[in-house]
Amino acid sequence: MNKNIKQISNPFSSGGGGNNFETNVQAAFVAMMLTGGMVPCLPAWPIRKIKLQGKYTGFDTDDLIVFTNSTDGKKGRKLLGQVKHTISITASNKVFGEVLQAAWNDFNNPRVFTEKSDAFVLITGPLSVSDNNDVRTILEWAKDSENADDFLIKVNRANFSSKTKRNKLRVFQKHLKNANDGVDLSDDELYRFMKSFHLLGFDLDIKAGVTHSLLQSLICQFSSENVQSIWAQIIEEVRSANQNAGTIIIDSLPEELRSVFKKRTVETIPLDLTRTPPDQEITDWNTITYASALAIASLLGSWNEGSDADKEIAGQLANEEYKIWINKMREIIQKPQSPLMLKNGKWSIKGRLNLWQKIGPRLFDEQLDRFKQCAVDVLREPEPKFELPPEERYAASIHGKVSRYSESLKKGMAESLALLGSHPQYFNHCSADKAEAIAILAIREIFEEADWILWGSLNSVLPLLAEASPDQFLNAVENALIQKPCPFNDLFAQEGNGITSGNYITGLLWALETLAWDEQYLTRATVIFGELTTLDPGGNWANRPANSLSTIYLPWFPQTTAPIEKRKVAIQTLQKECPDVAWKLLLSLLPNQSQTSIGSHKPVWRWKIPEKQSKEFNDQEYWEQVSFYSDMAVEAAKDDLSRLTEIIEDISDLPQPAFDKLLSYLESAELTGKPEEDRLPLWLKLVDIIAKNKRYSDTNWALSPELIGKINIIAESIAPQNPLNLYQRLFSNRDFDLYEENGNWEDQQKELEERRKNAVRDLLTRHGLNVVFDFVEDVEFPRLVGLSLGAVAEDNVELVMLPHLLESENNKLTQFISGFIWSRYQNQGWTWVDQTKISDWSTKRIAQFLINLPFTNKTWERANQLLADHAAEYWSKVAVTPYEAEGRLEEAMDRLMEYNRPNAALSCLYSMIHNKQPFDQSRTIKALLAAVRSNEPPYTMDVYHIVEIIKILQNDPETNPDDLFRVEWAYLSLLEQDRGASPKLLERRLASDPEFFCEIIRLIYRSKDESKTGKELTEDQTAIATNAFRLLRKWQTPPGLQTDGSYSADQFSKWVDSVKKACLESGHLEVALSHVGTVLIHCPPEPGGLWINSSVAEALNAKDAEDIRRGFRLGIFNSRGVHWVDPTGMPEKELAAKYRQNASDAENHGYQRLAATIRSLADSYDREADRIIDDHKHDEE
Known part of the structure; x- marks a missing residue:
């Protein structure tokens, strides 16, 4: 067996020593142990101990070994874990090879691993889609298979598995062969190992991850107040144990941590209190x-x-x-x-x-x-x-x-x-x-x-009025629909686009939904919905009449008590009255169109909707409805090629009878006899469906090869004979849809490009260049035609197209010639550019030719040489793509600035920064200030780039403060905390220069000594005042705060005195002091003492500081920002307790006036908590 694996190393090193992901994973298992949670991949037994860094005790899979015991203590299991934040399950990945080497060693070591009892886990962060899906699938197949043969049959069967899954199994085989001293594993060995191996994903690398949330939810069951600090304490214990290659058991953890997770005693209500109380007298x-x-x-x-x-x-x-x-x-x-x-x-x-x-x-x-x-x-x-x-x-x-x-x-x-x-x-x-x-x-x-204003005024009570007299209400709506003008047209028109816009049609829709619950009113309500849909211009609100119809008739969750036969009648009536609306409704009711629903508006007084009616799902009724709606849709699509094209999109979801009927019609002479131009969209859709199903043939939703074969025959029967139609599909901007296989995207892209070249070559050879021009007019993405022609055409083609197409006003021809020039350059380089005799062309044609070449220094050189004094034709129009440039971009920046394109210049500057090129402050500031007044389209301004550039200026000690002042003032609206930015210099100026602060106050507020009927501000004055107010709103750097975080009481005192003197003279004292109080909430605490700096507390406590205290209280209150309202009022109670403690601490230090202000804030949060609880209780009643 190969022993060439990592040797025992220093425990702190092998423990990561700062590898937060590994520590977080280990801490997660400790949290499971403390909370009584169960270990994945093992029986649901409690965790007994967790060993960190097990190599010194004989484990090669050593990042984490979790020991569990059965409840009777007689049986034990182990989880051997390797933690890798980043890994790729590929044949060339050395890290994955090490993981399998360690696991294979332990698999063959009965002292540390018991087959069929213990388990290996590889715990990772983010994985590729294939690693995540394909690897997990084959591991599950191994666990669910009867034996090795059964497992390998599943993996190798074409219709059951896929090429990517088979490739992933080969990756395991390769690395396991290396781990096994170069000897291939037998099928049985491979199967047994795969059964024991697991892949787990933990998103503990991000704070907002699901795993974090679940772990903290577990901790919250024991302590809801200090979840974050408890989690941090667990991590710290793990980090300490890791450095010492330690083993963690519950008893080895600090008492203060263990006490948090002690099981609480459950008290039971005394038996005599469970007896039924005596009857109360009912009034x-x-x-x-x-x-x-x-x-x-x-x-x-x-x-x-x-x-x-x-x-x-x-x-x-x-x-x-x-x-x-x-x-x-x-x-x-x-x-x-x-x-x-x-x-x-x-x-x-x-x-x-x-x-x-x-x-x-x-x-x-x-x-x-x-x-x-x-x-x-x-x-x-x-x-x-x-x-x-x-x-x-x-x-x-x-x-x-x-x-x-x-x-x-x-x-x-x-x-x-x-x-x-x-x-x-x-x-x-x-x-x-x-x-x-x-x-x-x-x-x-x-x-x-009733006019539209009355309908809008009654919006909130229309459902109730509908219940009052359904017939009269429906009469009113029907009469309104035939009025000239119809009030509902104006009502729809009131819907705006902004966050302050309103929707005044919702009440009418809810009223009709209410009545649709009753069989008697379903058909009338349905037809009215149809007529409203024809009037609906669309908008941002989800409440639309078409959506109401879909909700009511949803087959698996119908929102009506009407029987199925009545629903069928209603939709048939809708089809008669509003056929286009009925068509869209039928498509929405096909299988797999709607996966979720919150239901429709229910009646409050007239009918009681049975709970069973609104929630029970009946399989037989579902398929009866779906079959009927599908059949209706297929019938409605006949003789309408646009509808046929739509329903073809959902062909795989149609029930068998409707599917067969649709195929039958597609095969009919009635369809094949229609003109080719009319059939083209349908053919394109069929070809797309065939390609998509072939590409994803291994998915559950893909059609069988037999059905795809049938559809392919139909597609061939209606395929266009005209090459202009036949090749159109290849020249759309949806390359992915044109790939014919799944995976190997680079090869697929190359093959697609060859198909495009062959198509253009065929058109050019058989029909000539004029037909290519006609083709350009028909395709969706003409540039692709130009790219292909540039790759296959002979030189004489250029003479026909260049230079006159460069001045074409036809947008498609402009795109086409752009692609042609780019392709010629890509295939033949600068030699082709220089051989093209462009010097004899007009200035405009030369510039347009150069614009279609890469945005590089060599193009700029030719622009300067050929255009000379007319360089504006190039620089004012060229698309700026800095990533194409080679070397420095200063020349491009200067030229773009010369021709009033500072936003484009800034994109070059950001590219230089990204590529670690020298940073030119002078050009940067000039471009930033010019961009404020630029007439370039708004989309050319990249906010992210600008903010990042400003942050570089802020962090550069060489930046001229006056220049930075002007830049921050100009871009104040962009320097927000959510972008990681703030107006640092302006804030420091406010905090260090009292005269500047007073000037900002004077820009915003009128002096109390001035007449209230002063002159109206000009537009410029208003803009300046708005910016000044924006600066004060962002200000978080209090006077006296030093760059090292310390606080200067002397500087603070002098600053406040100067502000008081200046603002008293100008008549702005009260409002200025209020803003001073607001920024003081950002002061640091007193070192080792009070929650606020003592010199600031002294100023806030002064007898004449009521205005500062008022601003301080307002600043604290507003600092909470937008928040979710907890119906228990608990957050407000916690804030009240916090500020009441702060008030007590301030009072104990002798700041009684400040304490009174903070105490009033605490009282306000108590009142807010009571109000929230009371409101919630009232809502429940």
Whole structure:
């Protein structure tokens, strides 16, 4: 056996000594041991110990040995692990060879490895797709195979395995042969070893990895407060043990770490407390004092006592003064289990339906009539926000565009209409059918001549109004669809593109989804969805009528209680009314089109959707629907070649009957007899499908070779005879789709290029150059035609095309000649360029010719020589690709700057930096400042490159501070923390130069001594003020902070005194001190003491420092940024505790005023926690 493997080395060296990935992996197993977790690849037994660096005890696979024991302690297993962050499972990879050498040695050493009990694991970071998929697959095959023959048959069978899998097995065989002293392993030895070998991926090389998250989740089960610090402590223990080639058992770990993972005692509720409590007395709300007044509240549903309009409606409905009626509500809410709730001035009803049942007899015709009129008045109010442009509506309240009636009242009355229409039986003292009639009449009046603004205003309550009277609601929608102009066109048009945009069609879609649950309304709702889809211009929001249709009819998760036959009828009706919409719907319902669904909007009051209906999956019903929809789709595709082309894309997903019907039609004379031009898209699609299935023949979804053969025959029968059509497919910009095999991409690319050359050669030889020009007009990517022609054409072809095509205004010919010139250069080099007599051409043609050559020094030399004073024709238009250049790029930078292309010059500069070429500060600063005023298209500005260049300037001590000042000021908006950048010099200037700070304040804020009716700022002044404010917002370098991290109390004190003096004189003192307070949150703590520097604390504690303290408090509050709201309020409670401790520490050091400010912050977080908990509880109710 080959013993030429790594010898025992210094434990710290072999332990990695800083190899974080290996340490993290080892720590992961320690965390599993502490938390009682189980080891992968072994039985679910607890971990007994973990040995790090096992070579000195006879293990060759020595990075990690994990020992487990059965629960009775009678059996043991081992996991022998090798950890490699980066590895490639290839024949030439030495590291993988070492891994297998070590494993093979241990496999044959019964002292350290027991076959069929123990396991080898290679634990890695990121792997290639083939290593990840193919290697794992063959290892699993080994474990699941009966014997060696069974395993090797699986690997070698063409239809079961693949070439890449067979190659990976050969990699194992090669390295194992080397490990076995050059002797091939027998089939049985190979099979037995592969059964014992495992490949595991741990993404512990990145902080945001899944493995990190899972490990921390395990730790969190024992301690949710210090997860990060506990994980760090585990890593530190592993690192220490690693350096000493140690063995870790639970008892060897520090007590403080072990105590975290002690199992908690589970207390059981005493038996007597589990008994059913005595029945509580249930209040009959129909018999209490003020029951009639409560009945009015049940009609209102909810209202806001802060709204005068709401109170007016309540008084009108109660037929008495609001203040008298509301006093009765205040009495009722005091009662136990009161149905009334009051939160922040908003009244609402708990258990509306239950109260509706009890209080219904208290309502009479007169009250329902008043309610109807009130509801119509409230719900027909147009939202004032629609008076604003769409992009400003999110700030409607700021503009004073607020509805008279509250959203609470609108929703409450809409719910009441839904209850009247769906549960009229509880009003036994009203006239027959009175309640239902009220709902019908109200819906009719609300939507009478409704324009788009009213539909938009009702967006949030439309589902409720649909439940109130489904027929009347559907009538209203159908009438709106035939109006001229149709209000829904305007409603769709309100959807914007920005983050402040709104979507006012969602409520209508949800209302229709609600009604579609009922068999009676499914067909009408479906047709309306179809008509809305024809109106829908599309947008960024996912709520679209077409998506609603797909959701409702999803075969495996239908969102309707209608039987399958009714669903079929509805879709057939849709096909009759809106055939194009029905077609898209049918395609979306084919198998494997939708894998997930959150369902549709469900009714709240009218129907109760059975839980079984919305979740149960029935295999037979699924295939009945899929078969019907597929058959409909195939029938709809006949006689429509564009639809045939679409459905062919999903041919592999069609059920057998539909598949056979589609193939039958494709073979028919009816199709083959159609004109070639019409058949071309279909043929192209068929050829793509054939190539794709051949390329992925080893996948589960690929069609069988027999079916591919049938499709190939069909494709050949409709293949174009015209070579212009036949060769089109080769000249698309989708090379990957044109490959005919999987893998060997370089060979595939070369073969594709040869096919393209042969096609162009055939066209040129058989039909001439003019046909090639015609071909150029037909193909998707003409440059490829030029590339191929340049490789195969004789010299005389150039005389026909050059130079006149260089000035063509036809974009396709321009691309074509560009490819031709590039190909000629690639094949014949500069000799061809210089032999082409371009000096006699016009300046414009010469420049265009040179533009199509590589962006290199040799091209620039010819541009200077041939164009002379007309060099602008080249430099102002050439595509700048610095990676093509050889040597230095200064000349290109200078020329690009000369012709006003600083962004292009900066791309050259970044390339020079990337290639470690000397950095020219002068050119850099000149280009950066020029780019600010450049007229180049925005896409030419590479933000990443600019930020990286500025960071180099910032870190270069030779950079002129004045120049850097101008650069940072110009690019302030780009210097963000998320780009790893900040305006370092500007921040230091603010912190060290009080006059500069005061100047920035004066740029932003008007002096309090000035008149408020001053002159309007110019556009330039506004831009400067905006930039100044941006600088203050980013500022994180407090005055007094030194470059070494220390703090100068003297410098801080002098700076603050200067600011106070200057800003007092200018009338900016209060706002300036507030900003000073904000930046002081970034001060370092007092060395070995208080959480804040003592000199800063002294300044914050001064009697006259209220403005600074206010800014300090605001800075702390805003530093939290955007965050997820935990319904338990725990983060807020933790912050409150932290700042309360800070306040106590400050007070103990004599800073009582600062302590009061911090304590007020802690109190605010306590209140915020209470509010969050209360809101969440209210939402649940």
